[in-house]
Amino acid sequence: MKNNRNTKNGKKSPIRGKRERYAEKGSPKRSGARDPKKPSAIKAQHAEARRNRRERRPAENKSVSENSQYIQWFPGHMTRTKRKIQADLKLVDAVAEIIDARVPVSSRNPDLPSMIGSKPRVILMNKCDLANPKATKQWAEYFRKQGVKAIELDCKTGAGIGSFTSAVRDVLADKIAVWESKGMVNRSLRVMIVGIPNVGKSTFINRISKTSKAKTEDRPGVTRGNQWFTLSSGGVNIDLLDTPGVLWPRFDDQLVGERLAFTGAVKDDVTDTEQLALRLLEYLRENPTNAFAERFSLEQCEINEMQAHELLAAIAKKRGMLISGGEPDTERAAVMLLDEFRGAKLGRITLELPE
C-alpha cells in the first residue's frame, strides 16, 4: 500500500493539510502568523522562561513588559467552521453571537460580520455577572450606535435570558411582517448560535431550554449533523441551531491571547501561568480595584510601589503560600490569583472598553 503522509486511516488530516499549505505559501513565522509548536515544546519554552525570570529577579530595574508572552493557540478547524457557517446560513433567519462581556473585542471573531453578510444579528453579552456593569452599559450603547442589537446576559443565573426572544423578534421584524402579509402567522424563527470557545454557548442553550419549552432534534437530510433546539417562549417559536463547529478568535494582536488567557478561555496548559499572573498584576496596578487591594490587605500606595513580581511574592506570603526555606510559592499564588480574577473576586473587571 502506498504510504500517503496525508492520510490517517484513510482520512485526510486537516492539520497536516494546513502545515503543507504553510510550506507552500511560506512559513507562518515568516508571514507573522503563529508557529504551530507541539504542547511539549511550548511547555519546555515556558519552563525555560520561568528559570530565566527567577535568575533575573535580583536585577530590580527590569522592564515589566518582559512578562509578556506569546500565547500559542493553533486555530485548528477554522476554515472548516467558516465554510460550515456559510453553508448553514441559508437554514436560519438570524445569527446570535455570544461574546464574553469582560472582553467584548477579544472574544469575537473579527471575520464573523463578513461571514454572515446581511443576515440579521443579535449579540448576547454573556457573563455580565463578572463584568463591570458600567462598562457593559457602555458596550450596549456602542453596539446600539452601530445598529446592532445587543442584550446583557448572565447565563449562570438566567438574568436577561427573557429578553432573547424579543431581541430576535426585533431584528426579524421586517421579515415577520412579510411572512404575516403572506398568511404565515407564528412561523418559527430560526437562529444560529455562534461564539468562540468558553463564552457560554452550552450554558446559554441549557439555560434557555430550562426556561422555555424546549426539545432537541437532529434533523436528518437537509440539516444532517446539525443539532436543533426548538423553543417556545411567550407565544414565539424559535429553532436554535447549535454552533456548527468551533469558531476561534484571532491572535494577530498579542493582547487578544493574553486577555482570553486571563478569562480562562485559553487553557492554562498552553500558557505560563506565573507569567500570565504577572501580566494580570501589571494590569491591576494600572487599573486598580478596591476589591483587589482589600482582598490581599494591601494599601494602594504599596501596590504602586511594587513591581509585579514583588506583588506576586507579597500575595503568596499574605496567603501563607511558602515553599521550603520560607520562600513565597509564587507558582501557587499565580494559580490562585488567576482563579480569583476569573471568579470576579478581585472585582467585576471589564478588560476592554469601547473607544
Ligand code: G4P
Ligand atoms: P462554550 O459552550 O461556549 O464553550 O462555554 P460553556 O457553556 O461551556 O461555558 C464555559 C464556562 O463559562 C463554564 O464554566 C460556564 O459555567 C461558565 N459560564 C457560562 N455562562 C456564564 C455566565 O453568564 N456567568 C458566569 N459567571 N459563568 C458562565 P466552567 O467552569 O467551565 O464549567 P462549570 O463548572 O461552571 O460548569
